[in-house]
Amino acid sequence: MAMRTFFFLPPVRQAAGGVTVIRRMASFLAASGREAFLVPRELPGEGAGWAPSEQFIDAPLTRWDRLALAPEDLWVVPEGWVNALAPGLNARARCLVYVQNWAYLHSALPGGVSWRRLPAEFAAVSDPVARYVYATTGREAALLRPGVDTGLFRAPERKPEGLRIAYMPRKNKALAKQIRETFEALDEGLAARCAWVEIADMTAAEVAAALGSSHLFLATGFPEGCPLPPLEAMACGCLVVGYMGFGGADYMRQALAPADDPAPFAPWWPLRGVPWGGNGLFSADADVLGAALHLREAARWVLDRDPRLAAALDNARATAQSYGLDAQRRGVLELWTRLESA
Numbered sequence: 001m002a003m004r005t006f007f008f009l010p011p012v013r014q015a016a017g018g019v020t021v022i023r024r025m026a027s028f029l030a031a032s033g034r035e036a037f038l039v040p041r042e043l044p045g046e047g048a049g050w051a052p053s054e055q056f057i058d059a060p061l062t063r064w065d066r067l068a069l070a071p072e073d074l075w076v077v078p079e080g081w082v083n084a085l086a087p088g089l090n091a092r093a094r095c096l097v098y099v100q101n102w103a104y105l106h107s108a109l110p111g112g113v114s115w116r117r118l119p120a121e122f123a124a125v126s127d128p129v130a131r132y133v134y135a136t137t138g139r140e141a142a143l144l145r146p147g148v149d150t151g152l153f154r155a156p157e158r159k160p161e162g163l164r165i166a167y168m169p170r171k172n173k174a175l176a177k178q179i180r181e182t183f184e185a186l187d188e189g190l191a192a193r194c195a196w197v198e199i200a201d202m203t204a205a206e207v208a209a210a211l212g213s214s215h216l217f218l219a220t221g222f223p224e225g226c227p228l229p230p231l232e233a234m235a236c237g238c239l240v241v242g243y244m245g246f247g248g249a250d251y252m253r254q255a256l257a258p259a260d261d262p263a264p265f266a267p268w269w270p271l272r273g274v275p276w277g278g279n280g281l282f283s284a285d286a287d288v289l290g291a292a293l294h295l296r297e298a299a300r301w302v303l304d305r306d307p308r309l310a311a312a313l314d315n316a317r318a319t320a321q322s323y324g325l326d327a328q329r330r331g332v333l334e335l336w337t338r339l340e341s342a
Contacts, residue, residue: 003094003340005029005074006062008084009040017228018078018100021125021146024325025076026059028332037062041084069093074339080104082113085120095120096339099141102132102247103223115139123335126226126250127272142335145250147328148231148320152204155237155317156212163302165295166197166214166238168229171221175288179218179242182292183299190299199229211236215302218242218295222285226250230280235320239312240280241298242291251319253278255312262297263290276322279315 007026009019022038029036036059067087069075075088079099088095097120099105109115115137122141124130133141167176184191197214199207211217217233217240224245231251233240244252249267255278258264265284281298283290301309 002035003072003074004035004037004070005076005336006037006039006067006069007059008075008077008081009038010078010081010084011040011042021100021328022076022078022098023058024147024328025144025332028329029336030059032333034336039064039067080108082108082110085118089119094339096123097121098123098125098144099129099133099225100125100146101223101225102129105133106136124225126247128247128249128269129225131269132246142338144331144335145323145328146226146228147325148228148235148323149204150235150320150324153208153211153232153235153320155235159215159237160213163194163216163299164197164214165194165216165218165299166199166211166233167218167220168199170200171219171229175286176218176220178288179220179291179295182288183295186292186296190296190303193303194299207232208236211238214238216241216295216298218291219245219248219280220291221245224248231320231323234279234316237313237317239298239301239309240282240316241294242280242283243285243287244282245285248282251323252280252282253315254282255279255308255315256281256294256297262293263287265290274319274322276315276318278312279319280312 007022012019026036026038038059039062041064069087069091071092073093074096075093076096076098077084079097085095099122122133122139123144124133124141125144125146130141130143133139169176197210199210211233215238217230217238219230219240219242221227222243222245225247227245227248230240230248249271263283265282281294283294
């Protein structure tokens with residue numbers, strides 16, 4: 001019997017980000033002729049994240065109370081919902097834990113439970129997350145990166161005059177405020193020439209428009225698995241400044257030469273080889289002053305038309321293209337081909 005795949009959808013108020021990634025995975029499998037089903041713990045919400053998209057068609061839904069797994073089925077669960085593994089474990093089905101954020105892999109475990117004792121396989125959203133999984137469970141995790149809709153998130157022909165800095169306050173709001181205050185204190189004249197674009201409670205199309213009208217994107221998110229907002233900003237022609245969140249090191253590369261960097265930072269763990277060069281100005285997570293210094297440097301690049309800006313934006317564009325939906329589709333289908341033959 002052919003392997004069927006069932007994806008658990010957690011009961012979140014507004015499905016976006018990680019849930020959208022899972023929906024796309026199920027869509028790619030269904031479109032390839034495989035049996036793939038979405039299993040919401042509750043009925044889908046009303047938020048923007050559940051809106052239909054022309055970029056993918058959802059797989060069919062299976063109600064939680066009607067779920068009947070068999071040993072030959074694959075049960076896919078996000079890392080933060082370990083209790084949702086129960087139907088798969090009880091049915092002796094194959095269980096695949098998709099680790100989209102390393103920070104929740106162990107924090108969600110009940111007392112006395114260890115991943116080393118659970119019969120589960122792992123997939124990781126990025127190279128840093130796969131390293132974390134192996135270090136803390138002793139198990140290899142297949143890489144399954146997310147995708148960015150580069151048809152929606154794309155750079156305009158021209159950016160507006162001036163300097164606009166986009167940010168998302170839901171990502172460590174207090175730190176974003178501190179970075180802005182520090183940036184303004186570093187150079188009041190420079191800060192006065194900048195407009196801030198707050199991205200909150202927007203649809204994907206509205207986010208794309210806001211990023212397209214901005215020159216810089218302040219990334220304040222951590223911890224992260226493979227953060228999509230900075231990738232979307234890169235696709236929209238923004239220079240990204242801020243934090244990697246650990247998982248962002250899958251694609252973030254420093255655009256400043258060490259001798260020119262006002263706040264040098266380099267990850268201590270090995271970085272995978274990538275075909276692009278420096279695509280942003282990055283600081284250690286929670287380093288307010290370092291991020292503000294990098295923001296000042298990036299603002300000067302924009303206003304002074306520094307040639308380093310064009311090179312960084314070219315690298316950022318190449319980065320975003322490598323994380324397009326076609327790449328995500330290929331990754332999903334290649335992994336499932338391996339799973340089916342295992």
